[in-house]
Amino acid sequence: MKKGYKISIAIVIAAAVIAVIFWFSMPSEQRHMISFMTLNGDSYDNYQEYQVIDRNDKALVPTSFEPDVADTIAGNNNRNVVAITEMVKNENSKMMKKAMVQATGIDDYTGWHLIADEGAKKGANPFGPSPLSYYTSGLAANLHTQILKAAEVKGVELDNVKVEILNKFRWNEMMSPEGAGFLDVTTTNIIIKSKVSKELIGEIKKMALNSWTAGEAIRNETVIEPTLIVNNNDFEDYHATSGTTLSEISIVDGLKLSSITKVSIKPEYLKPVVKDEGDIGFDALANMEFEIFAISESTENSDRPYLNKITLSTPSSETWEIYADEFMGANDRPVAPTSLEYFTAGTALCLTSQTTLVSAMMGLDYNDYRIENQMDYRQEAIDSTNMASYTDTVHSYIIIESNESQERLKTFYNKSLSLCFAGEGLKNATDMNTNCYLNGELVK
Template structure:
């Protein structure tokens, strides 16, 4: 057995260290203080009356727990928002079927953000066009795979994104078709997946970056998280299914190491209105892994109302940004285990620059311009081994590769149960 596989088996089989005390987290909660990066200075995006640009910054760190060695948290917020501190998200991954993890997976957060972001744009476009929509639902199915993960050339990919826009309305097919086209053009997260995005990664070894952010023991006591009286996250009774997308129900708990090294899996997110008349952008998103029921969460997403606004739940682009950084953190965990790397700690600091032009008009468009990603590690390993850790972590990151390359996008629109062209 190659050393990488042997090390991975050992990593998966052994329990983590026990600790005397644990920080108790909610799965999703407001940040107590704004995250402060150490490897770069966050830049506030320039905006005008016609353009709304947002640079979103996230910091991740591991959470030490004897039950899960994949437990981690992200602290995320848009730069330059007055009085809005953003959110803390707990993420986890498990390999046993039917066992609920401490939090949604990184790619569940990513897919949630992608679906909620399109849902937001549909509502915005309907307002611009002054049309009435009785109900809106957005389904996004992301198909991922690893390619020879347990080798030096291991890589992760987002192969396809399947999207359904499901609308109930008395408006004409022509009107809804026009709405769909404008919404897709302004779908910032979708544009980031559909087109190659500039990635600017950096490796930071040791240095003075560890005073405020280090992995510490922690846990989540329940899947139910409440913020300002809103149950913002919880595990559902079972998997969700789409009426329009065929899913592959394939678990991962009983697969061989070769199967896991070339793992193929799907994540489905369904975004619906939270039916809050005071918060039209508040959405309920149900996200399910592989339709097996091993990870099915209900999460909420909201949007800011200007620089002075305060979202009731993470914004769609906060979910996308945090999910991307958390995915990279997961790959760093796995690569360090495969290499049996001697490191004291690691984390990700990241900023994604988003751009929306011609807002509040029929010409609105959205873009994801640049991903600034810093990999920080505290280790005395050789530069050669650290470089492999760094490069392989980047290449194995499904979310990073999704932004870096061009994803095949398949979108359908349904009006009152009938597909329209």
């Protein structure tokens, strides 16, 4: 054997030994995350074909709780919303998931399903918007609706209304035992074109903010009642399945409910403050900061006055357009998910993302898991200048099928809750920066 060849073999062996030593010197959480992030998922022979947004085939039946119907009192508009999430298995994304969401108490109403994704490869579009994109969209559309309703109470006409919302999210030491996720600040711009006075617009703004149900949920500390359920054998109807979306375009009853915009769209007044760091290492990932925006605009549909188009950002570079609608009466059926359905589904989907990441970090051995949530919303004096809204309670259930020890599963449960940006945004009072513009001028 030639001397040079022997030296080459020695170098290769030495490099391999160093690589092995380096690999096992890393914390196990980092090793597990590298494997999770770099290895492709399993491939399957058959895939369920989903639209990104579509109606549910049947009403939701959570296995962990009996959904409550909100009390109805004259002059109020209380509503509870249920969400159930499942992972969707696809070799091109380990973060693809489906939320089924439904407002309760409406006969023959089955609600909607939403596909969410955060696992797209660089240069590729995800299978759907991210959980926090839906969450932020629900915030924007919900405020937009309340502005329109406040103007109706005041008996004034607004030529155009637009709501821009920017949410700033942050992880703090994500991989440590004390790691947590946060919604640091919500910045909102209300943009109105109208001939009415600034004083009247100021009154409409105040009424809308007081009755902004989703905004109240994050502005104040909201009660969250979490529960861990282990091996309840209820994975027959709701379980992880192999699936895909054939297109980003969703069409329901002739209305296009989702699509990716041809060019990336930016807000008119919002100025992002978090810089795009490009490829980041583990330290940066563990303390990652990012922003999601949503822009809600009227569709000017005389038959559906609360039908809004929402342009939203994702952790990727593309922007999406989705639509939100609202109930207009006891027997009414919205033509798109309602703002509170988006907000509720986004909350459940965000927690589902964290269970995925935490189980990967821990190398947890499990068969399946899902989230079942109910959020209780309350609106009072809805047709008066005293209109007000509240989010009373978030009931959250993490359901897992696993033979891991109770101690490990408890760690998984607590860590998943702690890292959930949406949940922490509800649990803690969030800083709110809100501006209102009338015909381009700031309304103080």
